[in-house]
Amino acid sequence: MTDDFTIFWRNDEHASALFYDLLARSERGAYDDDFLVQLAAYREAAPESERADIFATRYLLAHGDAESAVICGERAYRKRSINLEVWKVLAAAYKALHREMEALEIQGRAYGLYGAPKPVINLPETDVKEGLGRLSLAMGNGLYTPNSTGRACLENGALHFRPDIFIGEEIPLTMPPDSARFWSAVYTENSCLSDHSHMLSALRHTDAFSRYEHHEFFFNLQKATEVRGTTNIQLPPGTEAIIPIAGTAVNQPLSVTTASGGAQETPLGKWAFSYFRLSEDTALRSAEDTPYAVGTPIRLGHSPQRRKVVLNLFIDGLSWAATRPYAATHMPNIMRFFSRGVIFDQHFSTSEYTLPAHPAIETGCYPHHTQIFNIKAGGELPRNMPTIAERMSALGYYCAAPAASTQGISHGVLRGFDRAIAASWILNSSFGADSAIRHIRAFDEADQFLFLDILDIHPYNAIGFKFDTAVETHLPLSERFFPHDANTASVRLPSLKIYQEQYLERLQQTDRNLGLLLAYLEDHFTEDEFLVNLYSDHGIAIFGSTSTGIIDVISECSTSAAWMMRGAGVPEGVTVNDLTSSIDIYPTLGKLCGYPVTDDIDGQLPAIFGGTTRDAVYSASQYPGQTYKLAVRTHEHVLRLETQEVVDEDGTADFMITRTGIYPRGHELEEAHRIDSAELRAFFWPRARDFVKETANNGEFWPAMRAARPAWFGGPA
Secondary structure, eight states: OOSOOSSSOOOOHHHHHHHHHHHHHHHTTOOSHHHHHHHHHHHHHSTTOHHHHHHHHHHHHHTTOHHHHHHHHHHHHHHOSSOHHHHHHHHHHHHHTTOHHHHHHHHHHHHHHHOOSOOOOOOOGGGHHHHHHHHHHHTTTTTTTTEEEEEEEEETTEEEEEEEEOOSSBOOOOOOTTOOOEEEEEOOSSSOTTHHHHHHHHHTTSHHHHHTGGGGOOEEEEEEEEEOSEEEEOOOTTOOEEEEEEESSTTEEEEEEETTTEEEEEEEBBTBEEEEEESSOEEEEOOTTSOEEEEOOEEOBOOTTSOSEEEEEEETTOOHHHHGGGHHHHOHHHHHHHTTSEEEEEEEOSSSSHHHHHHHHHHTOOHHHHTOOOTTOOOOOOTTSOOHHHHHHHTTOEEEEEEEEGGGTTTTTTTTOSEEEEESSOOOHHHHHHHHHHHHHHTTTBOEEEEEEEOTTOOOOSTTOOOOHHHHTTSOGGGSOOOOOTTOOGGGOOOOHHHHHHHHHHHHHHHHHHHHHHHHHHHHSOGGGEEEEEEOSOOOSTTSOOTTSOOOTTSHHHHBOOEEEEETTOOSSEEEEEEEEGGGHHHHHHHHHOOOOOTTSSOOOOGGGTOOOOSOEEEEEOOBTSEEEEEEEOSSEEEEEEEEEEBOTTSOBOOSSEEEEEEETTOTTOGGGOBOOHHHHHHHHHHHHHHHTTTBOTTOOOHHHHHHHHHHTTSOO
């Protein structure tokens, strides 16, 4: 791209011609020396494109060099992990090397998105369960894992899919080195150990749970290993640890033997963890034919290099632009607490909704780098993108999520936590605050990194949703009704009084409940013993303008997010007006807590913590099937961009025909306020071009993906 600021984007016609020439040669199988010459020219013209590696993999497979084909295919996969042509060549390369498990996962990704071709199971009997589990997750059927809408199973040797739950077993996700997997149990506290197991056993293969019951059901995911018979736990002399243990049968007998206490027996709950404090080497034993799960030991002890409690408060959908006018009246406890810390007043999210926004926060990388943006596709965060919890765990923190959403599990967003108490939708602050306090008390001898996901204020489509009684009893009848469109997503809900009043009522409840938690921290810890980080993943549309009749999903109201900090290392009583992005949370915690932050992330340290001031922040909507939208904001102005073509399923878009405009902040998309300024174009356009360059497809399309698009985009936008 040149410094020409008369047209925002020009595709590279030379690279495009080379692509279509290579495509034609590939489709007729002409993998000869001329093909290599053209491939070299295309790689030179488009050095960052995954398409060159796809062609290289096709060539190598045609010539029987599967090992080199895997190298090229995996390189393409790292660049574009959601892409049918990448999946086809990489699965074929794995198959050729008899790497059946990896081939099956890649086949699952393609089948989950396109419905064809159906995966072929070619695994040893000992690997079938693992393979079927990984296939289910790869297909994207576990957005709310452990719940699965279509878990793979074999019936009479044929592959089928049915509703199911990953329960009483390990969830087959990729974990950090030397980490056990999550063992899926039910959350049981002050109640009967095995009661929930009976309910899940009855519902697991019906759609009752996968469609309805999972919304308010809490799982207890614990890093644990399944064992049989006897297992020995050895502790260094003079140390103590807490061990979570769960059974797979009702009242399963467990024998616990120590040198000081001899052999004693206790019953375990089915799919329910109980916790045992050990101070010496211990032998655990249960019947050989009944497995049980032994959690990773929770080591006790405090290090002066760590805080006693680091708490991340993730309030889903808290738009700072919408909430700022109500902060004093509806958030008095939160504002009182963080008035003694730092409040970021010009903070913006990377995306308009949670699926892409949350991984960006956890890694410090934009969604087009995490490659988590397609709600219909399976896949995990790249292993070279460690999450905040992974970093904190490496520092020696006991990492737990006393209230988390199951949506992040299958994508690997929670993989750094030792424990996660997770439900899919209903995550009330009343539960979260209480769960956090009990967690702090239960593990008070360990340094804790805690994560709370709070969903009180997140708006939901009114169809089938029960509003808060205080809202229903105070709204006049004229405000009680709403447009009846069950397919309207939360990001596109209109500015109706009932949605706004629900938001404000739940905001007050969030403040009241979190106020108890924040007061508990102040009462039990000194300022240098804790660090509290409150933030949101995106904003909301329900307080935005609807004068045009169109909901603007990346408006200031929809992408303005909250960010507040207080505790050790945080200046006191500062409101920061610098522009910050949600990806800046990752390096900021790195600075304050001491974990390493590499140069390859997109986030940057704010100036108040010794970093640099941003000259712009970026919020983008990369939703497949809809047009790509970008907002680049400074303090005074905003560039708004929208493509004419929709985003493909692999996240790419054609920017050749793109509508752009520059507006004063506060007047976005208002044509009467549109600014035609060469100076502003010279500032905004190079930044916007650089931001979208990895998303731009240069008008180069794979026929098989294009052919599948009508069916693939058939669902609701």
